[in-house]
Amino acid sequence: MKTLNVNGQPVKVDAQDSTPLLWVLREHLGLTGTKYGCGIAQCGSCTVHLDGVAVRSCVMPLAAVSVTTKVTTIEGLSADGSHPVQQAWAELDVPQCGYCQPGMIMAVSGMLNASPDADDAQIDSQITNICRCGTFQRVREGVHLAKEVAKKSKGETA
Amino acid sequence: MSESMNKAMTVSRRGFLVTTSTLGAGLALGMTTRPTVASASAYDEVNAWVHIASDETVTIRIARSEMGQGTLTGLAQLVAEELDCDWNKVTYEFPTPGQNVARERVWGDFSTGGSRGLRGSHQYVREGGAAAKLMLVQAAADAWNVPAAECTAAESIISHASSGRTTTYGKVAEAAASVPVPTQVTLRDPADWRVAGKPLKRLDTADKLTGKLIYGADISLPNMLCASIMDCPVMGGKLVSFDESAIRKMPGVKGAVAVVTSQGTNGVAVVADTWWQAHSALKQLPIEWDRGPNANFDDAAVTALLEDGLVADDAYVGNWGGDVEAAFGASATQVEATYKVPSQNHAPMEPMNATAVFTKDRCEVWCPTQNGEAALAAASEASGLPLTQCEVYKTILGGGFGRRGAGDYVHQVVEIAKVFPGTPIKLQWSREEDQKHGFFHPTTMAKMRGSLDAEGNLTGLHMRISGQSILAGLMPHALVEGADYLQFQGVIKEGLNPSMDDHSICYDIPNVLVDHAMRNPPIRPGFWRGVNVNQNTIYLECFLEEMAHAAGRDALEFRLALMKNHPKSAAVLKAAAEQGGWGSNDGKARGLAFLHSFGSYVAACAEVSVDDDGKLSMDRIVAATDCGTAVNPQQIEAQVQGSFVYGLSGALYSESTLANGEFQEDNFHTYPSMKIAAMPKVEVIIMPSGGFFGGVGEPTIGVAAPAVLNAIFAATGKRIRQLPLKDQSLRA
Numbered sequence: 043m044k045t046l047n048v049n050g051q052p053v054k055v056d057a058q059d060s061t062p063l064l065w066v067l068r069e070h071l072g073l074t075g076t077k078y079g080c081g082i083a084q085c086g087s088c089t090v091h092l093d094g095v096a097v098r099s100c101v102m103p104l105a106a107v108s109v110t111t112k113v114t115t116i117e118g119l120s121a122d123g124s125h126p127v128q129q130a131w132a133e134l135d136v137p138q139c140g141y142c143q144p145g146m147i148m149a150v151s152g153m154l155n156a157s158p159d160a161d162d163a164q165i166d167s168q169i170t171n172i173c174r175c176g177t178f179q180r181v182r183e184g185v186h187l188a189k190e191v192a193k194k195s196k197g198e199t200a
Numbered sequence: 201m202s203e204s205m206n207k208a209m210t211v212s213r214r215g216f217l218v219t220t221s222t223l224g225a226g227l228a229l230g231m232t233t234r235p236t237v238a239s240a241s242a243y244d245e246v247n248a249w250v251h252i253a254s255d256e257t258v259t260i261r262i263a264r265s266e267m268g269q270g271t272l273t274g275l276a277q278l279v280a281e282e283l284d285c286d287w288n289k290v291t292y293e294f295p296t297p298g299q300n301v302a303r304e305r306v307w308g309d310f311s312t313g314g315s316r317g318l319r320g321s322h323q324y325v326r327e328g329g330a331a332a333k334l335m336l337v338q339a340a341a342d343a344w345n346v347p348a349a350e351c352t353a354a355e356s357i358i359s360h361a362s363s364g365r366t367t368t369y370g371k372v373a374e375a376a377a378s379v380p381v382p383t384q385v386t387l388r389d390p391a392d393w394r395v396a397g398k399p400l401k402r403l404d405t406a407d408k409l410t411g412k413l414i415y416g417a418d419i420s421l422p423n424m425l426c427a428s429i430m431d432c433p434v435m436g437g438k439l440v441s442f443d444e445s446a447i448r449k450m451p452g453v454k455g456a457v458a459v460v461t462s463q464g465t466n467g468v469a470v471v472a473d474t475w476w477q478a479h480s481a482l483k484q485l486p487i488e489w490d491r492g493p494n495a496n497f498d499d500a501a502v503t504a505l506l507e508d509g510l511v512a513d514d515a516y517v518g519n520w521g522g523d524v525e526a527a528f529g530a531s532a533t534q535v536e537a538t539y540k541v542p543s544q545n546h547a548p549m550e551p552m553n554a555t556a557v558f559t560k561d562r563c564e565v566w567c568p569t570q571n572g573e574a575a576l577a578a579a580s581e582a583s584g585l586p587l588t589q590c591e592v593y594k595t596i597l598g599g600g601f602g603r604r605g606a607g608d609y610v611h612q613v614v615e616i617a618k619v620f621p622g623t624p625i626k627l628q629w630s631r632e633e634d635q636k637h638g639f640f641h642p643t644t645m646a647k648m649r650g651s652l653d654a655e656g657n658l659t660g661l662h663m664r665i666s667g668q669s670i671l672a673g674l675m676p677h678a679l680v681e682g683a684d685y686l687q688f689q690g691v692i693k694e695g696l697n698p699s700m701d702d703h704s705i706c707y708d709i710p711n712v713l714v715d716h717a718m719r720n721p722p723i724r725p726g727f728w729r730g731v732n733v734n735q736n737t738i739y740l741e742c743f744l745e746e747m748a749h750a751a752g753r754d755a756l757e758f759r760l761a762l763m764k765n766h767p768k769s770a771a772v773l774k775a776a777a778e779q780g781g782w783g784s785n786d787g788k789a790r791g792l793a794f795l796h797s798f799g800s801y802v803a804a805c806a807e808v809s810v811d812d813d814g815k816l817s818m819d820r821i822v823a824a825t826d827c828g829t830a831v832n833p834q835q836i837e838a839q840v841q842g843s844f845v846y847g848l849s850g851a852l853y854s855e856s857t858l859a860n861g862e863f864q865e866d867n868f869h870t871y872p873s874m875k876i877a878a879m880p881k882v883e884v885i886i887m888p889s890g891g892f893f894g895g896v897g898e899p900t901i902g903v904a905a906p907a908v909l910n911a912i913f914a915a916t917g918k919r920i921r922q923l924p925l926k927d928q929s930l931r932a
Contacts, residue, residue: 058451174601176843
């Protein structure tokens with residue numbers, strides 16, 4: 043039995059050390075927002091945050107996640123879908139089938155955690171998630187809108 | 201065969217017919233009972249399309265599958281337009297295939313492909329909305345004891361002007377269900393639309409942003425076990441044996457099951473408490489295969505088969521006029537070129553999956569499917585239970601692109617569930633399984649021959665297609681005396697096959713011959729977004745630019761000269777060219793492409809640059825669409841943009857190659873897909889000319905690759921005639 047910190051809560055997990063975090067989240071904790079797409083860190087559908095940094099959970103064994111690591115999944119990104127990236131995504135109707143979007147949103151929000159002013163070049167180099175529906179144009183617009191939303195809400199709370 | 205099997209097979213055939221992406225569409229819609237506006241008070245609803253709760257929530261029933269294309273929202277808009285309800289109160293639900301069968305197909309066709317979601321059902325869903333409105337108004341009028349004609353309705357509120365009374369849909373919905381069904385309804389002219397035609401937001405977005413939406417892969421049922429499957433890696437091969445003892449003690453493992461289905465599966469699945477346990481054990485399971493008759497088939501054999509067809513005598517004709525050989529004989533210039541397009545997998549982001557519970561008298565399946573009724577038939581056939589004892593619950597799909605019209609995975613999960621009666625089984629394919637057991641985009645080649653007179657006019661064109669037929673592989677009964685007319689999508693002669701007129705060629709070429717030598721390698725073909733327009737448009741539109749180049753003429757002007765009798769075609773082509781900067785003297789490399797398919801007229805102007813090392817940058821695309829009637833412009837924009845990503849992913853990267861009968865590209869590292877950095881900016885022109893409903897999910901995918909290939913030629917002078925572009929030098 044191992045304890046993890048997921049979405050701000052301590053949770054106990056009974057899984058083998060080699061089990062990828064993706065499957066711990068999906069099958070042991072019922073957090074199915076994080077998706078399986080490839081299993082080899084190619085597509086990014088499984089992206090979550092470890093201490094605010096976007097990582098691909100399908101190749102991250104449970105053993106590599108320490109009890110002090112803060113794991114954030116799409117379910118814990120905000121309490122009510124109000125994270126600036128989620129707001130921007132809603133405003134622009136970004137998702138098509140939507141299956142890759144939790145991973146896309148976690149990748150984008152992870153990038154913005156480190157680079158709140160990420161420009162197009164950073165988007166190109168850091169957002170490498172695959173979306174077969176082809177939502178990229180709105181994803182790009184969404185990143186820029188999310189930056190504005192974040193600034194606005196920061197201004198309001200400051 | 202039992203009676204139930206017979207029934208299942210009957211529906212299965214019908215399911216197949218309505219699956220036929222385009223060819224069968226018209227026939228199938230004509231053949232099946234037209235959905236009616238009937239209401240039955242036995243059901244809790246106003247009519248089959250509309251349920252209104254006392255809290256004013258309007259639930260619109262959506263028969264088609266939602267896989268990202270936005271059809272759910274568009275269909276709801278069409279119903280709501282006629283219903284005159286408050287759009288902010290609208291939600292949706294998917295009626296089940298079992299309910300459709302029980303109610304004599306009151307919702308019509310469930311199958312979702314061929315860009316038919318709206319264009320195939322707009323009429324009857326609007327009638328459903330209009331009928332529901334009449335019934336609601338009648339119910340209010342009855343309560344007030346006034347003539348219904350004196351009442352009006354808007355935004356879910358019914359008013360009687362002379363008495364000043366008002367009520368709401370929610371208050372009269374129950375009474376409305378008992379009102380006699382209107383025999384005649386009048387539909388609103390699209391010019392007067394207030395809900396349809398508007399760029400409204402999708403109804404299904406919110407839960408896609410929070411992880412709450414339950415896809416098929418996310419289904420969880422009490423006491424559920426999970427399965428991972430490996431089918432014989434070679435098509436036509438068989439499972440010989442497996443050694444379950446090697447994995448029996450692995451954590452969570454419940455057992456290994458041979459899975460043999462009528463759909464060609466011949467493999468083994470491991471069942472465990474969790475999918476990760478099942479999949480880990482499957483990878484350790486010793487399996488012996490009989491790799492069968494195709495064990496030595498490889499890509500060289502595919503190419504040899506296709507090359508044979510380029511010059512063979514056995515060909516079906518899809519377009520003809522004049523005398524091409526005479527035209528070539530009398531010509532000033534002849535041009536010849538050979539093109540090739542490989543097999544390609546769909547690779548939706550959500551790998552195939554389905555969940556089933558089987559007992560001796562009931563079989564229930566949860567799955568993402570583009571064809572709910574075919575999935576129901578599959579459940580019935582695989583379980584051996586009559587349709588009435590089976591049910592399918594559709595989820596929103598994590599991508600479809602044509603792959604999920606097939607029911608192979610439903611057959612598989614039911615076969616596994618039969619071994620564990622009463623226990624829910626979730627079958628999840630790995631990405632590797634998905635890559636090796638697709639229904640692949642057909643591989644074809646084309647030998648193009650063209651002739652010019654001394655003035656540079658196109659006098660003759662022979663397009664010989666050689667290669668794989670989807671219909672021959674999936675539904676041979678849809679062939680017409682051996683011919684697959686769907687093969688001629690986008691290049692077929694108008695009137696040759698009425699169901700194909702939505703895909704007819706729009707160039708008048710004085711002497712023309714388009715024919716197809718069918719050559720079917722042992723690869724399972726399938727409908728892949730765009731279907732046969734993908735390769736046909738590359739062949740025709742690239743070769744037309746080759747001819748224009750040989751004639752020393754402008755490629756736009758060259759095309760327009762052949763389009764004099766096709767004003768809608770010329771209009772979209774001109775629109776894309778104009779906004780795309782065609783003809784401007786700015787040194788940029790541009791390429792054009794045009795297509796008429798799925799009822800719509802589309803064109804693209806691509807702008808690219810190729811650096812000295814041959815690295816391609818797709819800088820800008822302008823795409824114009826005349827879909828007749830635009831139901832949700834912002835979703836059309838999304839579909840058009842997405843179609844370029846899917847189409848250009850195919851053109852740049854996608855190739856499923858065979859070695860020793862086995863597909864080699866088993867995940868995204870060897871089967872790459874476009875990422876955000878490579879996507880060109882796509883500017884979308886929507887120019888509906890009215891009077892018809894054309895599809896939008898697929899047409900523009902056809903122009904994506906040829907526009908870019910033509911632009912590459914403009915940039916480099918090198919003509920690329922084989923896909924994918926990866927591993928080819930774009931510089932001479």
